[in-house]
Amino acid sequence: MMSELYQDLILDHNRAPRNRRVIEHPSHEADGHNPLCGDQIHVYAVVRDGVVEDVSFVGQGCAISTASASLMTEALRGRTVEEAEAIFKRFHAMLTDDAAIDGFPEDGLDKLQAFAGVREYPMRVKCATLAWHTLHAALAGDGRVSTE
Amino acid sequence: MALAALETIRDQFPILKETIRGKRLVYLDSAASTQKPDVVIDTISDYYRHSHANVHRGVHALSQRATDQFENARRLLQGFINAREDAEVIFTKGSTEAINLVAASWGRTFLQPGDRIMLTEMEHHANIVPWQVAAQQTGAEIVVVPILDDGSLDMEAMAKLLDERVKMVGVTHVSNVLGTVNPIAEITRMAHAVGAKVLVDGAQALGHLRMDVQAVGVDFYTMASHKMYGPTGIGALYGRRELLDAMPPYQLGGGMIRSVTFEKATYAALPDKFEPGTPNIADAIGLGAAIEFLSPRLEEAHHLESDLTHYSHERLSEIPGLKIHGTAPGKAGTISFTMADVHPHDIGTILDSEGVAVRAGHHCCQPLMARLGVAATARASFALYNTRDDIDALALALRRVREVFGL
Ligand SMILES: Cc1ncc(COP(=O)(O)O)c(C=O)c1O
Numbered sequence: 140m141m142s143e144l145y146q147d148l149i150l151d152h153n154r155a156p157r158n159r160r161v162i163e164h165p166s167h168e169a170d171g172h173n174p175l176c177g178d179q180i181h182v183y184a185v186v187r188d189g190v191v192e193d194v195s196f197v198g199q200g201c202a203i204s205t206a207s208a209s210l211m212t213e214a215l216r217g218r219t220v221e222e223a224e225a226i227f228k229r230f231h232a233m234l235t236d237d238a239a240i241d242g243f244p245e246d247g248l249d250k251l252q253a254f255a256g257v258r259e260y261p262m263r264v265k266c267a268t269l270a271w272h273t274l275h276a277a278l279a280g281d282g283r284v285s286t287e
Numbered sequence: 288m289a290l291a292a293l294e295t296i297r298d299q300f301p302i303l304k305e306t307i308r309g310k311r312l313v314y315l316d317s318a319a320s321t322q323k324p325d326v327v328i329d330t331i332s333d334y335y336r337h338s339h340a341n342v343h344r345g346v347h348a349l350s351q352r353a354t355d356q357f358e359n360a361r362r363l364l365q366g367f368i369n370a371r372e373d374a375e376v377i378f379t380k381g382s383t384e385a386i387n388l389v390a391a392s393w394g395r396t397f398l399q400p401g402d403r404i405m406l407t408e409m410e411h412h413a414n415i416v417p418w419q420v421a422a423q424q425t426g427a428e429i430v431v432v433p434i435l436d437d438g439s440l441d442m443e444a445m446a447k448l449l450d451e452r453v454k455m456v457g458v459t460h461v462s463n464v465l466g467t468v469n470p471i472a473e474i475t476r477m478a479h480a481v482g483a484k485v486l487v488d489g490a491q492a493l494g495h496l497r498m499d500v501q502a503v504g505v506d507f508y509t510m511a512s513h514k515m516y517g518p519t520g521i522g523a524l525y526g527r528r529e530l531l532d533a534m535p536p537y538q539l540g541g542g543m544i545r546s547v548t549f550e551k552a553t554y555a556a557l558p559d560k561f562e563p564g565t566p567n568i569a570d571a572i573g574l575g576a577a578i579e580f581l582s583p584r585l586e587e588a589h590h591l592e593s594d595l596t597h598y599s600h601e602r603l604s605e606i607p608g609l610k611i612h613g614t615a616p617g618k619a620g621t622i623s624f625t626m627a628d629v630h631p632h633d634i635g636t637i638l639d640s641e642g643v644a645v646r647a648g649h650h651c652c653q654p655l656m657a658r659l660g661v662a663a664t665a666r667a668s669f670a671l672y673n674t675r676d677d678i679d680a681l682a683l684a685l686r687r688v689r690e691v692f693g694l
Contacts, residue, residue, distance in 0.1 A: 145637065150691070150692065154693075176631070176632045176649075176662070178662075200630065202629070203636075260639070263636060
């Protein structure tokens with residue numbers, strides 16, 4: 140049961156997060172904050188012609204939020220903004236909606252399936268979606284987001 | 288506590304028979320809220336089945352019955368903390384509302400520009416924010432007593448900061464993070480020597496140790512029923528009559544009025560002056576039952592919880608990478624800890640999957656978290672139904688955390 144939540148993939152991305160770096164001249168950026176656990180994240184994105192060319196984050200958080208941020212950056216790079224928003228919607232549904240359990244069968248996104256176990260721990264949904272909410276706010280031009 | 292006695296105590300808490308994710312429930316989150324014994328649950332449902340009506344209003348028999356039980360609960364609380372009279376016990380929603388009442392009513396009336404409100408670095412937000420607002424409204428300022436590295440109050444620093452500018456000292460009796468039991472009798476003496484009043488936040492104390500408000504001499508003492516085996520939604524403020532009499536009402540409405548015309552109102556005597564509207568009758572009566580349950584067992588509970596505190600410090604110290612925050616002598620059964628780089632929320636979730644309930648977060652003590660240099664801690668806390676088995680289960684589950692994180 141626990142192995143379902145803290146899978147090797149999540150633990151690996153927590154230990155060695157991908158794209159945890161500053162982007163000097165982002166076209167979009169936002170701060171995210173989870174006041175309950177003190178998680179802080181800053182997300183950067185470079186969007187050109189409607190395509191997310193680069194996306195990264197810096198910040199501190201729990202294993203679930205760090206791994207989620209890391210896997211998000213891998214999943215979304217090279218996608219259009221519309222695709223990114225659609226993936227966020229599906230990701231959120233996978234964590235909260237029983238009907239959406241088979242969230243990401245397709246290649247390139249299948250790693251996101253690792254977070255399906257969060258559904259068993261509703262208190263942790265905010266951890267798993269903090270980076271996503273923050274990117275969403277960045278793309279929408281809101282500089283700040285709190286998961287309260 | 289003898290094993291047989293412990294078994295019968297555990298038997299009185301029906302929730303302890305629950306299983307969590309197929310495992311025995313190991314409930315180590317009593318500092319957030321204790322579980323309730325049968326007698327409290329039954330008292331509340333009996334009240335609704337046999338005695339409910341509005342209090343202080345009807346001329347009929349049920350109203351009298353409800354009023355008698357409600358006022359009896361107040362007397363039980365009075366006796367429990369040894370207040371001089373029952374009118375000095377004001378029912379509130381909890382400790383938070385009790386502090387808000389004093390900060391708003393006493394604070395706005397008696398604080399002046401340049402006055403100081405002294406708080407400590409280990410206060411709960413409930414004993415910080417109401418004073419910040421009172422300070423903003425009156426021009427008073429807040430000064431903060433630091434803690435030492437073991438989590439005890441820096442009494443030397445307090446002595447230095449304490450002068451005639453200080454009009455109120457707000458201090459928690461027991462820290463909900465560090466477990467520190469503050470020397471409130473000494474603090475009260477020091478504060479009174481410079482003419483300051485003292486408010487003690489008793490939320491974390493009354494379920495675990497005996498308090499005598501007259502012997503200690505505090506001016507205000509706040510209480511949280513749900514942390515002392517009673518129901519949620521009820522608590523109390525103790526205040527010395529002379530102070531409560533001089534304070535204006537906090538909220539206004541029915542039941543707290545002696546006479547009203549559209550020009551003016553004169554207020555009722557204590558405690559009604561501070562209890563407008565229909566009170567939380569059932570839960571006040573439930574709190575009374577909790578006191579009858581707790582009071583005869585309090586010394587035994589204190590003894591048991593000290594043993595569990597010692598034992599858990601021993602067991603947790605064996606776990607590599609685990610750091611306990613708060614090691615003051617005589618501390619209460621509240622153990623905050625962090626573990627290498629593992630975020631406390633991850634610790635909490637993995638413990639939960641093993642059936643072990645702890646709290647993880649900042650515990651409404653962000654200034655204290657900043658002092659400790661952490662964003663959050665995990666916290667195990669005990670009550671009279673816990674056993675050494677529970678601590679062993681905690682230690683085992685913490686080893687599981689190390690395994691999962693490859694530590
Ligand atoms: C030290 C302290 N003060 C105040 C409170 C708030 O008490 P209540 O829940 O009764 O409002 C708590 C509980 O969360 C606490 O631990």
